[in-house]
Amino acid sequence: MWYKKHYDKMPWHRGSTNASHPRRYTYSEVRKMTKYFSHKLGQSGYGAVYRGNLPHGREVAVKMLKDTEGDGEEFMNEVGSISRTSHVNVVTLLGFCLQSSKRALIYAYMSTGSLEKYTFGSNSVEGDNKTWERLFDIFIGIARGLEYLHNGCNTRIVHFDIKPQNILLDQDFCPKISDFGLAKLCQQKESKISIAGARGTIGYIAPEVFSRNYGGVSSKSDVYSYGMVALEMVGARKQIESSTDSSQYFPQWLYDNLDQFCGATCEISSNITELVRKMTIVGLWCIQFTPVGRPSMSKVLEMLESSSTDLHLPPKGF
Template sequence: MLLSIIEHKRYQFTKDGVAKTEYYSLVYLEVVELVNRFVNARECYLLLVVLLEKLDGQKAQLLGEEGKEFWRNWASTDAVEKFLQAHQSLTPTRYAYSEIIAITRHFKEQLGKGGFGSVYKGEVAIGNFVAVKMLGSNPKCNGDEFISEVSTIGRIRHVNVVRLVGYCSERSKRAVIYEYMQNGSLDKHIFSSDGTPKHCFTWEKLKEIAIGVARGIHYLHHGCDMTILHFDIKPQNILLDENFTPKVSDFGLAKLYPKEHNVVSVSAARGTIGYIAPELVSRNFGTISDKSDVYSFGMLLIEMAAGRRNVNNPNAGSSSQIYYPSLIYDKLKHESEEMNINYSFELEEEERKLYLIGLWCIQVRPSDRPSMEQVVQMLEGDADFLQLPPKPFVYSSSSIGTTIHSRYTSNTELPNIEEDE
């Protein structure tokens, strides 16, 4: 009905040379009465301006900042709606934004906050708690992070991957609803506020958690009809349920690829400083693949064993940083020798095993890293058969922070290179 009215007015008034401002006003006054029960009158006007200018073959020059912002939101919502309609069979329950407000009790209890939005505790039924992640309204995202989360997690059913309960998409208001993890994220259990080593778990329990995370990532890589690369494995994105069963979460950076694709193309580095694989920063290190997640898992594994961050302050100057994996490597290489280092420690058998596997995972060349299937086998196997890997050449406690941090900020297109196997 709207289009027929627009076309009628267009032909009637453009022939007479009526000014565009009058032309739009006439249409607005006549049409708004038909739609004011469904949308705000101002939004109706702005939408009509865009539609009319498109019909008239003109560029949208009369919108102004308010109109441009409205159209960006409208276009983004339309893209998301098309995606949701095409994937209805894969997606769980859809909630209205008013329901999200009720579920979270007006966003009363915040569980956390990340780069893509804030997470709130909610209750969909009596005693049935959920985690509601409200995605930020960054216009640059254009709904991509929402589509990434729903398209990846919506098709997954695995004990070590967080379950998507539902979602919300109303214009710029978007949310994803996950099962609630009673014990929060892993970082709260392995890091202390003052930077001293923290060990809340027995070594056996820590290994059990590591195996669960590894199985979850392996399932993402090979257990679905499409390969899912997470690109943001870190302690904050590993959630623990009431039994401390780990579940991989936060798929805002994840990408889907056909299984036959051994090489992946992305336009910019993606991930978190301290966990991002070298090839995501520069293709000189190799091609992007599921081995990029293996690298992130290796950094996570070393932090789990150490009970501290690999780099105390990734944003600080290089002179103030201590790169922990480098110290661990030297300790493992010269276990029987006296070492002149300022950080003395003895290694438990299971601790040594986690360090060795972690060091294998963070090899610089992707082809030198094990697959996640091999990582699971290494974690479940005998530590006596594990050998010390080569020392990655990027190890340097004096330069690693500054070098990687400066390259992380690059948004330029990075060319793919072939990797020798």
């Protein structure tokens, strides 16, 4: 059985006493910890997420996947991917359930919810100083998490589904990358990745994932998704008054009107204008059509930690 063979090879399975390693739960235990799925937090195409408590009281979010047949390869891929990580900007997997067709992932509960909820929800706040500073902290936190996945693990992890819904925020608004169901593991020395078909979410998928005419699939595919998330974060925080066609591609509008866009924040403070300009330029670099034109996540962090006056717009390659 695929599950048995690969579960036995998990680094935390045999002889492990490390409490940080995910524990396997029965479906009956999952039902009890969620009070029989009474508190639903959200729903997606993959299943539903419920709030729950472990026996000792710790709050958790239980991702209950839709009932499926098969050997659980994709499910154990997610368990295996997250079990290899330990970083403040990557979600902590506390446990899982794989019992017949019942599959669940048990995470630490993130009280603030997703980045999508924070950025686009009814309670989101328009851009005052505190909001923009928090947004930048979230922005750089996601970058640190991705840089860790690409370069900080013994095995490189390419996520393939970076989007606002998959970035969770704790009570201090610290971002955590989640949902590793589409992730691909590869050796650090591998620069290209072989995948069968496109994977990810429309609007965030890098061009080369659709067509190899744009280049090979690599960790730069996550960089593209990060750039799209970055520009969405920036755009959602400012009402843009423009005489241009509202259907115009937003990154194109930003590229053509960067000074106008950033200048609109001057009424707040010059420091905030600096952050907005930096986030925008980095985002535009990340969404270059060809992977070779995009920075690595290490370079992204370097750009974010420099002055915006040291940054320049990329070629119009999107």
